[in-house]
Amino acid sequence: MNPSLDKLTQSHARRYWQTHHGTRSPLLQVHEAIRKQHGSLNAEEIRELSRQVGMPESTVLSIISYYADLHGPRQSLRICRGTSCNLAGAEQVQPKLEKQAPCREVYCLGHCYQGPAALDKTDQVLVGEDLFSIDNAAEPRQRPPAAMPSIRCLATRAIVTKRAARDVYSFEQAQAEGVYSSFRRCLKASPVKIIETLEQAGERGRGGAGFSTGKKWRSCAESRADRRYVIANGDEGDPGSFIDRVLLENDPHGVIEGILLCAYAVGATQAIVFIRSEYPKAIQRMQSAIGATYKAGILGADAAYPLEISIFPGMGSYVCGEETAMLNAIEGLRGEVRIRPPYPAQAGLYGKPTVVNNVETLVNVAAIVAEGAQAYAALGTKASAGTKAMCLDHGFAQPGIVEVEFGITIRQLIESAGGAANGKPLEAVILGGPMGSLLLPDQWDVEVCYEAMAKSGIQLGHGGLVALQTGTNYRKLLEQWLKFMIDESCGKCVPCRLGPKQALIALQDDKTTGNRKDVITKLLGVIEQSSLCAFGQYMPSPIRKLLVVFGDRIFDQRYGE
Structure with missing residues (x-):
């Protein structure tokens, strides 16, 4: 353009x-x-x-x-083809469903613990055996709600999951649990006190980058402007992660209190909750919670702190989980990434200072200001304070959400989940989704800690773990990752837009000149070195490792065909 x-x-x-x-x-x-x-x-x-x-x-x-939601068939069955659901058999069930109703592929519905999963045209979630046994996808019938994941806490005390495990979604329930009490107390103190507390506590963003929450808020607060914004990033799209969906559905008032604290701290009077369209129940729950909070006088122009909150539904773009692509989407443009600097905290939404934090990050804040920086910093490690909600997919014996203190090892986490489902040996795990890391057993002793993982070249991402059991078809996994890149690249960087297509052609075409592994590896290197955002920069790494470790099975037709 x-x-x-x-x-x-x-x-x-x-x-x-x-x-x-x-x-x-x-x-x-x-x-x-x-x-x-x-x-x-x-x-x-x-x-x-x-x-x-x-x-x-x-x-x-x-x-x-x-945007996929704007050109896909409206009355379609949305079938999750994310990594976890693919491993659970989504590829096998899709042809059957396509004979019954129009279908559209999506990449994560946040039900990785019970896949495969799909959304019917009435936004009902169908999972597991229900999906395999469905006999008329064109005429949905009322079904029991899909089960929520198991939620466990291995930390000294639960912070982010303390209400999510009990589904505290109504205003009355939330009030009884003490939600909004931290915000009311903070109104009596200086906004900068909240920022100082977060800096001292050492909380870092849970969206993947691990940037200091306090520093981000301070940067926004100190940027000169006539208007500031707060955005809660609920566009959790990494296959294997579902903590944000559960918080939006089961603890929506906890999310709102985190937004209120952020807005007060930085001086914002408008906030937006960006929620992926694949999470319809989360959108409904948040709409209801926001309405109840307005009715209670906690939100609105006449509230003790005047803040307006609205919901912006995602339109089916994975890259819009990246903060600058999300800003473009809200402004009404294509969800392409922006060149940084400037960063959103200085020039974000509509050119104004904007804090973008993911949902888990915001839910932590009320507990931090209530209990004090020292209490929070005592959890976890010196480099990575606090707790992290880790998500385990259906490939583990005990899938679900596990809140852990930073410092636990991946091996301890796997053992706490009973290892792989059905007693099968685990060959590897995917940590942090397609942009994360492929970890073999000799890497499982690494601590869940930003610094420790960075030293080992490991990406924590959102903290989702996908099990790769013995017998996994790695050729199919590689094809799925490349198709994911093709479908979800925003297209701004030419190598990221075209490279995955060429890599998939090389994988599927036995007549490709030269060593196919080398061709794909070279393409990955070009994508990695020339991309503006983490999507193109990080996705090549786990794919490259997949080729190195499991290349014999990927290119040998005897395996998994």
């Missing part, structure tokens, strides 16, 4: 937002228009929509083509 036109489009999007007092986004209006038409828009409708949002027709068309 022409740079001057790109800036003009962004300016139009920001003016549109300001005209509607922060309650509308061009992307939401496009989404609404498509929903009303039950599908695609014709040329005249595109022209009218372009006029309404004040953007060129080409921009509106580019938005529609980018």
Whole structure:
């Protein structure tokens, strides 16, 4: 796109937002228009929509083509083809379902502990045997809700999971549990006191990068501006991770209190909860919780601290979990990453200072300010304070969420879950999703700790663990990862957009000139070195290791075909 036109489009999007007092986004209006038409828009409708949002027709068309939810069949069965569900048999059940109803592939529904999983057209979750035994996917019937994961705590005390295990989603339940008490106490103190407490406690973001929460908040608070924003990142998309979904559904008021504390600390008066569309129950629960909090006078222009919170649903883009791509989505643009600096804390949403924290990070905050920095810092290690919610998929004997203190080893975590399901030996585990790390048994003694893992070249990511048992088809796993890259690359970086396609061709074409492993490895190197964001920078690493360790089984037709 022409740079001057790109800036003009962004300016139009920001003016549109300001005209509607922060309650509308061009992307939401496009989404609404498509929903009303039950599908695609014709040329005249595109022209009218372009006029309404004040953007060129080409921009509106580019938005529609980018987001999967805007060009996929509306009344479709969404089948999870994320790594964990693929390992559970999603590839085998999909052809049967496609004969019964229109189907669309998505990459994570947050039910990795009981896969395979799918969402029907009424947003009911179908999992495991229900999915294999379904006889009419086109006409969904009422079913019991999908089971919540087991939630255990191996830490000295539970922090992030203390309410999630008991499904405290109503306002009355939350009040009885003490939610909002930390916020009310903090209103009597200086906002900077919250930031100082977080800095002293040593909390780090749980979204993968591990950046200091206190430093991020301080940077935002000290940036000169007439307006600031807070965004709760609920676009958890790493296959194998589901803690954010559970918190949004079972502890929505805990999430809101974390947002309130952040807004008060940095001086923001508007907040957004960005939730992936594959989490419909989380969206419903958060909408209900926000409404109840407004009714109670805790939110709104007349509240003790005036804060407005709204929900922005994701549109089916994995890369929008990256903070700058998410900002673009909210502004009504394609979810492509931005060049940094400037960082969002200085120039984020609509060019204003913005804190973007993931859901787990925000839920921790109330406990930190209530118990004090020293109490929190006493948990975990000196380098990585506090606890972390680790998610274990269906491949373990005891799948679910385990809250641990930083410092526990991967081996101890696996042993606490009883090893692999069905007593099968584990060959490896995937930590942190496709952008994470492939860990063999000789690496399982590494501590769950940002510094220890960084020294070993290991990515913690969101803390999801996917079990790779003996008998895993590694060729299928490699194909799935490459298809994931093809589908989810935002397309801004050419090597990331085209490289995975060429790698998949090399994998599937026996006539590829030269050693196929070498061809794929070289392509991965180009993607890794030339990508702007973590998606292209980190995904090649576990794929490269898969090729090195299991290359014989990947390229030998005798294995797993």
